Amino acid sequence: MLLLHRSLFCRPVTEVLFTQFSRLLNTSEIPAVLRDRKSKSQRKDTLKRFIDSIRVRAMGGNGGDGCVSFMKLWCNPNAGPDGGDGGNGGHILLQASAEVSDLHHVKTILKADDGEKGYNDHCHGRSASHTVIKVPLGTVVKNSSGIIVGDLLEEGAMFVAARGGAGGKGNHFFASDTNQTPQVAEYGANGEDNIYYLELAKIAHVGLIGYPNAGKSTLLQAISRARPKVAPYPFTTLHPHLGIVNYEDHEQIAVADLPGLIPNSHRNKGLGIAFLKHAERCPILLFLLDASEDDPWEALNILRDEMRHFSVSMLSRPHLVVANKMDLPSAQRNFPLMKLNINDPIIPISAKSGTNLHILLSKIREMYDVNKRKFVEKEVQTS
Secondary structure, three states, X not given: OOXXXXXXXXXXXXXXXXXXXXXXXOHHHOOOEXXXXXXXXXXXXXXXXXXXXEEEEEEOOOXXXXXXXXXXXXXXXXXEEOXXXXXXXXXXXXXXXXXXXXXXXXOOEEEOOOOOXXXXXXXXXXXXXXXXXXXXXXXXXXXXXXXXXXXXXXXOOEEEEEOOOOOOOOOOOOOOOXXXXXXXXXXXXXXXXXXXXXXXXXXXXXXXXXXXXOOHHHHHHHHOOOOOOOOOOOOOOOOOEEEEEEEOXXXXXXXXXXXXXXXXXXXXXXXXXXXXXXXXXXXXXXXXXXXXOOOHHHHHHHHHHHHHHHOHHHHHOOEEEEEEOOOOHHHHHHHHHHHHHOOOOEEEOEOOOOEOHHHHHHHHHHHHHHHHHHHHHHXXXXX
């Protein structure tokens, strides 16, 4: 049985809304949410941006140059060529790993080490070690033309982003019966220099979609330990923020606070295409509406219309419609009109006061479980 703290209802929100919309789901079989009572740190230097796409330049290491040298012994001053070969340059390798969750640690310029040059006395240069960059599972690699050239889905899968150059041959390599004193050696080959775009196939299980100042950052703060910036002006969120919701059966659901959407975003207005790409990487969408605004259902129509212009498949994804700021009188007046103008069930909440957050989190868990089973069944059918 889901227990709700009495303090959640001390705000001026009608109990009728709670009793009516608590019937939207059967909470008897859904694990309860673990609410962390530990206070959050107020240090700002610990905040990290969540990076789900990045442009990188991968440069393989150059090969070492070959050596031109002739051996001189006390008993044989013309002992022949002894120039060694240069070492090979290192590769740039992208490796899928569950140890990382985003791309914030990946530098925009990836440079592998160069091979060592050759020396006299047949000493070959040391080959450079390969540079391995760990990326999250599900990272998609695109070339400069936007074509997918790599898809790192499994643990340990690797993609060679840039090959190192081969080491040059020393003059000992060129010795022959007809040319016993070659005075030539090879330069080491240059490593590959490629441009790639790294994108995460999925940044979170649930993405918060809404207008600027709809309360997305406040909601993420209320349900997780994330600390996105909250301010009373538009576009306070310029990059996605990630929060984790813990349940008593040790299941964790990632929720992403995405930058706000405005009309004509599909034409790259505002944050534009970058926002829509963030939303595309969330399998479950949560439309957060400011119920205190005039005609809040129009915002939902605009959000769906922007997604339709960007990708029609996004409209078929599982979604929730949530009416926020129900602690305000204007929101309570607008809520009956929202039910008449929106066909989907609406969950009324107040992210500021915490009203009905347990109902919302239980509904999110229910949708997560259903779609998780569908994903597993799809994998079984494919195999």
